[in-house]
Amino acid sequence: MSRVLLVQAPLGRKEPPVLPLGLAWLASGLPADQPVAIYDPNVDERPVEEVIDTFRPDVVGVSLRNIDTTQYKDPYCFFSHFRPMVQRIRRKVGPETPIVVGGAGFSLFGEAVMRRVPEIHYGVHLEGELTFARLLGALEPGGQPEAVPGVYRRVGEEVRFSGPGPRAVLTEHRPRLDLVDVKRYAPYAKNYAIGIQTKRGCVLACAYCTYVTLSGSQLRLRSPDEVVDEVEWYVREHNITEVFFADTVFNLPPSHARAIVERLIERKVQVRWRAYHNERTLDADYMRLAVESGCTEFTFSPDAWSQRSLTYLQKNVRQEDILRSLELVRATPGACANYNFMIGLPGQDLRELAGMLRFYAYARRQLGRRLCGFRLAYVRVEPGTPLHVRLYGQADPAGLLPDGEQDLRRLFQTRTGDALMDRFCTLTQVHLWPLSRRPLPQAGDERRGHLRGVFDV
Numbered sequence: 001m002s003r004v005l006l007v008q009a010p011l012g013r014k015e016p017p018v019l020p021l022g023l024a025w026l027a028s029g030l031p032a033d034q035p036v037a038i039y040d041p042n043v044d045e046r047p048v049e050e051v052i053d054t055f056r057p058d059v060v061g062v063s064l065r066n067i068d069t070t071q072y073k074d075p076y077c078f079f080s081h082f083r084p085m086v087q088r089i090r091r092k093v094g095p096e097t098p099i100v101v102g103g104a105g106f107s108l109f110g111e112a113v114m115r116r117v118p119e120i121h122y123g124v125h126l127e128g129e130l131t132f133a134r135l136l137g138a139l140e141p142g143g144q145p146e147a148v149p150g151v152y153r154r155v156g157e158e159v160r161f162s163g164p165g166p167r168a169v170l171t172e173h174r175p176r177l178d179l180v181d182v183k184r185y186a187p188y189a190k191n192y193a194i195g196i197q198t199k200r201g202c203v204l205a206c207a208y209c210t211y212v213t214l215s216g217s218q219l220r221l222r223s224p225d226e227v228v229d230e231v232e233w234y235v236r237e238h239n240i241t242e243v244f245f246a247d248t249v250f251n252l253p254p255s256h257a258r259a260i261v262e263r264l265i266e267r268k269v270q271v272r273w274r275a276y277h278n279e280r281t282l283d284a285d286y287m288r289l290a291v292e293s294g295c296t297e298f299t300f301s302p303d304a305w306s307q308r309s310l311t312y313l314q315k316n317v318r319q320e321d322i323l324r325s326l327e328l329v330r331a332t333p334g335a336c337a338n339y340n341f342m343i344g345l346p347g348q349d350l351r352e353l354a355g356m357l358r359f360y361a362y363a364r365r366q367l368g369r370r371l372c373g374f375r376l377a378y379v380r381v382e383p384g385t386p387l388h389v390r391l392y393g394q395a396d397p398a399g400l401l402p403d404g405e406q407d408l409r410r411l412f413q414t415r416t417g418d419a420l421m422d423r424f425c426t427l428t429q430v431h432l433w434p435l436s437r438r439p440l441p442q443a444g445d446e447r448r449g450h451l452r453g454v455f456d457v
Helices: 021-027 048-055 078-093 104-108 110-116 131-138 186-191 211-215 224-238 254-266 284-293 307-312 319-331 350-370 386-392 405-409 419-431
Strands: 004-008 036-039 059-063 099-102 122-124 151-155 158-161 242-245 272-277 295-303 337-342 371-377
Touching: 004 021, 004 048, 021 036, 021 059, 036 048, 048 078, 059 078, 078 099, 099 104, 099 131, 104 110, 104 122, 104 211, 110 122, 110 151, 110 158, 122 131, 186 242, 224 254, 254 284, 284 295, 284 319, 295 307, 295 319, 319 337, 319 350, 337 350, 350 371, 350 419
Parallel strands: 004 036, 004 059, 059 099, 099 122, 242 272, 272 295, 295 337, 337 371
Antiparallel strands: 122 151, 151 158
């Protein structure tokens, strides 16, 4: 049976690392007796060559989770550091050992990544729990890797794709957290390092978002008890006190989110947690239960303010939903909020910007220090999204794969078509770079504070 080394792609700079949840889930699809190890160069000081010498893998899998920061103010390209890592692995393992790449970032640019990084033998498209295990079997003598769905492979100078692969059934898998050295990530828990997935899929259809492409439009739910088991394991075994529910939207469906927070309360799990929430499905009782269960921040991404822009982005919320979410946070003791909006969208004007800023001022008056963040940002255009099609037509998605930081800047939508709004956007690009977040308030701290700024463009 093949010895498999799973490698997290390097960030290439010092920033809070994130527990490699994707690799832990990937390993859950392998046989229990499969020799497998996870290596994350972002927390492990050993060079990859030393790890290879120690583990002696027959197959190396590399996870390319993020291509870049998707932040205009911080245009950093993780992909620039991905190929050097793959080249180092190739030099160490030799030309015959298969290198397999997967992850969300790879899946968005599969063929383009294969062409730019010729050291890769195979690529796993989308979810890998089933596909990667089948590919490993097909790499054994007599196997047929070309027959495995969901796989990119190199044939001479060509890159061929075998077609869509299967989605994972979450009830049949649990992330192999025993393969991860959790204590290395514990110091970064407040920076979203400890993620827990409660579901896959997204029922929304936001025009800029890749979640439907990556995880499908059908929700696949984990058992609430299983989710809370995982939270409890982090608390009990590793003294983790803060986690992030790494779902597209935590409270869709509302009944699933409610069941999880009720289990956290019933089992008296002492943990602080954050998650993205949809404004439209909130109610006062859920808000109260969420805070009681440990929710320290409700993060909202209405993304636009005018109905025109909300429709353009295919959001399922209206202006009244955004205002209602604020009122629910205000009326819930201990609840904190974080709001994200976008500027630079086609058709936006100064009236919409003024509406966002009025909402910001109102939110500060209503919440004081319980307004934990407010961000205006440009949207990074991603391949295969409705926004990509509207702006670029049927252009090759490979054009959205940046070579570096300067190349990345051009991939943001920054022009509205309104002269005054575009002038404002130009000024913010040059002059306004303040922070838009601050530490979460402690329990009972209701004093009015000051957000140091709102612009993250």
